[in-house]
Amino acid sequence: MAVTSRPPAPPAPPPPGRGGAGGRLWRGLTLLRSPVVLLGTVTAVVLAVLVVAPLAGLVATTLRPDGLTAWGDVLASPLSRNLFYEPLTNSLVIGFATAAGSIILGGGLAWLVVMTDVRFKKTIGLLASIPFALPSFALALAWETVFRNDRIGGRVGLLHGLGLDVPDWLAWGALPISATLVAHYYALTFVLVAAALAGVKGDLLEAGEVAGASRARVAVSIALPVVMPALVSSALLAFAEGVSNFASPALLGLPVRYQTLSTRLYGSISTGQVERGYVLSLLLIAVAAIVLFLSTRLVDGRRSYATITGKGGRRRTLELGRYRPAAAGFALTAVALxxxxxxxxxxxSSFARRTNSLTDGFTLHFWTGASDPAFAQGQRGVLRNPQVIEAAATTVLLGLAVAAAATVLGLAVGYVVTRLRGAPLVTQALTLLSFLPFLIPGIALGAAFIAQFGRPIGPLPALYGTFAILVIAGAAYTLPFAAQSGRSSVGQISGELEESAVMAGAGMTRRLGRIVVPLAARGLLAGGVLVFVKMVRDLSLVVLLVTPATPLLSVVTYRYASEGFAQFANAITVIIAAISVGATVLARRLQGAAQPWVER
Structure with a gap:
C-alpha cells in the first residue's frame, strides 16, 4: 500500500512578543490594524489642519516678495523703531511688571491663606480666584472709568470729575496697563502657589525649627524651594500673557499712542498692511515661545523635593498673633480692589446719566431705553439693541460650539495618549500638537487663520467672515485646555474596565460610548465649561476674525469703548462677566477640585 506524503505546512507567523524581524513586522501590522492607532492618526491629521496649517500659511505668506519686503520694513528700515522695536520694548516692560506683580500679590495671598491662621480664608480664597475668569478688558474699563483724565478730550473719569488732577502716567500707558494685567493674572499665581503650599506638611517646618532655624529661615530654606517651580511657572506664564495681551493696551495705551506688539499687529492688519501684520505675528509667537521655553527649562532644571509620602502628615499654620487683623485687612483689601x-x-457707571459720573443721577436708558436722538446719539439700551442681542446669541452659540468641538478633540487626544502602547510617534505627535497653541498668542493665531483660510483653497471657499472660521480658530485656541482635561479624565479610568469589555466582544466605539464617556463625563463637562468661558470673554483671538456678519459681545464692547459710549461698554462687560463667573463657578463645582484654603 502506497503512502502519500503531505507537503510540510508553512511555518506559523511568529506570535506577538517573540523576537526577530518577523515578530517585529507582525507586531507592526497588528498595531496598524488597531482602532486606537487609527483614531490617533485621524486625530493627529485634524490637529495638523487646525494648528500646523495656519502657521505654515502665515510663514508662507511672509516669504513671498511682499512678505520679504515687510520683513525689511519691520526689522531694518527707518520705520522699524515705530513698527517693532518700540512696541517690543513696551511689551517687555509690561510683561516684566505683570510677572513681578502677579508673584508678589498672588504668592503673598496664597501664603496667607494656606500657611497662616489669617481670618476669612474662604472669602479670600474665593475672591482671589475670580479675576482670571473676568475679561481682561473689564478691569481696563473699570480703571478708565475711575482714572481717565482730559488729555485726549471727551469724557473724563470719576476722580477728574470730582476736581482731582489725575497725572498722565496714572491715566494712560505702562502703569495702568500693568496694574490691570496684574489684577487679572495674579489669580493664576494664587491657584498654582496655593496648591504647591498645600503639600508642605507641618513636620517639615517643625524639623527646621527643632534644628534651631528661625521662622524666617524656615520659610526661606524649606517652604520657598518647594513652591519655587510653581512660582517660576506662574511668573513666566504671566509674563507671556502680559506681552501678548491686546485688550488692556488697546484701551489704556492706544488713545495716547502707546503701542505694544499686539496693538501694532492689530493696527497693521486692520489698515490693510497685512504682510507687516503677519511678520509681527511671527515675532510675537517667537517672543512667547522663548518665554515658555525658558519657563520649562527653569522648572525642569531645579531640584525637586518630595513632600507627599506614604507617611501621614498634618498641616501646620503659622500663628500671626497681633499681626492677624492687619494681614486679614491687607488680603481683603487686595481681593476687594x-x-x-x-x-x-x-x-x-452703566446706570450713570453722565459718563463716568456718579453724582449726576442714574438712568436705566443704557440697559432698557428706546432709541432717542437726544440721548446717547439715538443708541438703544443694550437689552433692546438688536445688534447686542444678536452678538449675545452669537457669543453663546460660539462658546457652545467651540466647547463641544474642543471637548471631542480633547477626549480623542486623552484616550489615545493614555491607552495607546507601542506607537510613541503617534502619542508624541498628539502631545506636541495639542500643546502648540499654548505658545501662540491669541491675536497672532487669529492672523494665522486669516492668512490660511482668508482665501479659497481648491474647492473650499474662503472662510473669513463666516461663523465656521470662529469655531475652527476657537477649537485650536482652546485645544491645550481641552486636551489636558481629556488626559486627566480618561487617565483616571482603569484599563481593566475596557479589558473586560474587550473580552465580552465590545469594540472601541461601544467602549467609548458605554464606559469611557460616562465615567469621564464629569471632568469633560468641567473642561468644556472652562473652554466656553474662555471663548465668551476672549477678545484677542476674535478681534481680527469678527465681521459685521458675526458680531460678538467682546468685540462690540471694545468698539463701544473706542467710540466713547462708556455706559454701553460697561453694561455689556457686566453681562460678559456674569456669564463667565457663573460658568466658572459651575465648572469648579463639577470638577470638585480640592481647595487648600477650605477647612474641612
Missing part, C-alpha cells in the same frame, strides 16, 4: 470694586464701578 481686584474683584469687588471693579464690578461695582462697572455696574454703577
Amino acid at each position: 481686584t474683584t469687588v470694586l471693579p464690578a461695582v464701578v462697572l455696574l454703577l
Whole structure:
C-alpha cells in the first residue's frame, strides 16, 4: 500500500512578543490594524489642519516678495523703531511688571491663606480666584472709568470729575496697563502657589525649627524651594500673557499712542498692511515661545523635593498673633480692589446719566431705553439693541460650539495618549500638537487663520467672515485646555474596565460610548465649561476674525469703548462677566477640585 506524503505546512507567523524581524513586522501590522492607532492618526491629521496649517500659511505668506519686503520694513528700515522695536520694548516692560506683580500679590495671598491662621480664608480664597475668569478688558474699563483724565478730550473719569488732577502716567500707558494685567493674572499665581503650599506638611517646618532655624529661615530654606517651580511657572506664564495681551493696551495705551506688539499687529492688519501684520505675528509667537521655553527649562532644571509620602502628615499654620487683623485687612483689601470694586464701578457707571459720573443721577436708558436722538446719539439700551442681542446669541452659540468641538478633540487626544502602547510617534505627535497653541498668542493665531483660510483653497471657499472660521480658530485656541482635561479624565479610568469589555466582544466605539464617556463625563463637562468661558470673554483671538456678519459681545464692547459710549461698554462687560463667573463657578463645582484654603 502506497503512502502519500503531505507537503510540510508553512511555518506559523511568529506570535506577538517573540523576537526577530518577523515578530517585529507582525507586531507592526497588528498595531496598524488597531482602532486606537487609527483614531490617533485621524486625530493627529485634524490637529495638523487646525494648528500646523495656519502657521505654515502665515510663514508662507511672509516669504513671498511682499512678505520679504515687510520683513525689511519691520526689522531694518527707518520705520522699524515705530513698527517693532518700540512696541517690543513696551511689551517687555509690561510683561516684566505683570510677572513681578502677579508673584508678589498672588504668592503673598496664597501664603496667607494656606500657611497662616489669617481670618476669612474662604472669602479670600474665593475672591482671589475670580479675576482670571473676568475679561481682561473689564478691569481696563473699570480703571478708565475711575482714572481717565482730559488729555485726549471727551469724557473724563470719576476722580477728574470730582476736581482731582489725575497725572498722565496714572491715566494712560505702562502703569495702568500693568496694574490691570496684574489684577487679572495674579489669580493664576494664587491657584498654582496655593496648591504647591498645600503639600508642605507641618513636620517639615517643625524639623527646621527643632534644628534651631528661625521662622524666617524656615520659610526661606524649606517652604520657598518647594513652591519655587510653581512660582517660576506662574511668573513666566504671566509674563507671556502680559506681552501678548491686546485688550488692556488697546484701551489704556492706544488713545495716547502707546503701542505694544499686539496693538501694532492689530493696527497693521486692520489698515490693510497685512504682510507687516503677519511678520509681527511671527515675532510675537517667537517672543512667547522663548518665554515658555525658558519657563520649562527653569522648572525642569531645579531640584525637586518630595513632600507627599506614604507617611501621614498634618498641616501646620503659622500663628500671626497681633499681626492677624492687619494681614486679614491687607488680603481683603487686595481681593476687594481686584474683584469687588471693579464690578461695582462697572455696574454703577452703566446706570450713570453722565459718563463716568456718579453724582449726576442714574438712568436705566443704557440697559432698557428706546432709541432717542437726544440721548446717547439715538443708541438703544443694550437689552433692546438688536445688534447686542444678536452678538449675545452669537457669543453663546460660539462658546457652545467651540466647547463641544474642543471637548471631542480633547477626549480623542486623552484616550489615545493614555491607552495607546507601542506607537510613541503617534502619542508624541498628539502631545506636541495639542500643546502648540499654548505658545501662540491669541491675536497672532487669529492672523494665522486669516492668512490660511482668508482665501479659497481648491474647492473650499474662503472662510473669513463666516461663523465656521470662529469655531475652527476657537477649537485650536482652546485645544491645550481641552486636551489636558481629556488626559486627566480618561487617565483616571482603569484599563481593566475596557479589558473586560474587550473580552465580552465590545469594540472601541461601544467602549467609548458605554464606559469611557460616562465615567469621564464629569471632568469633560468641567473642561468644556472652562473652554466656553474662555471663548465668551476672549477678545484677542476674535478681534481680527469678527465681521459685521458675526458680531460678538467682546468685540462690540471694545468698539463701544473706542467710540466713547462708556455706559454701553460697561453694561455689556457686566453681562460678559456674569456669564463667565457663573460658568466658572459651575465648572469648579463639577470638577470638585480640592481647595487648600477650605477647612474641612
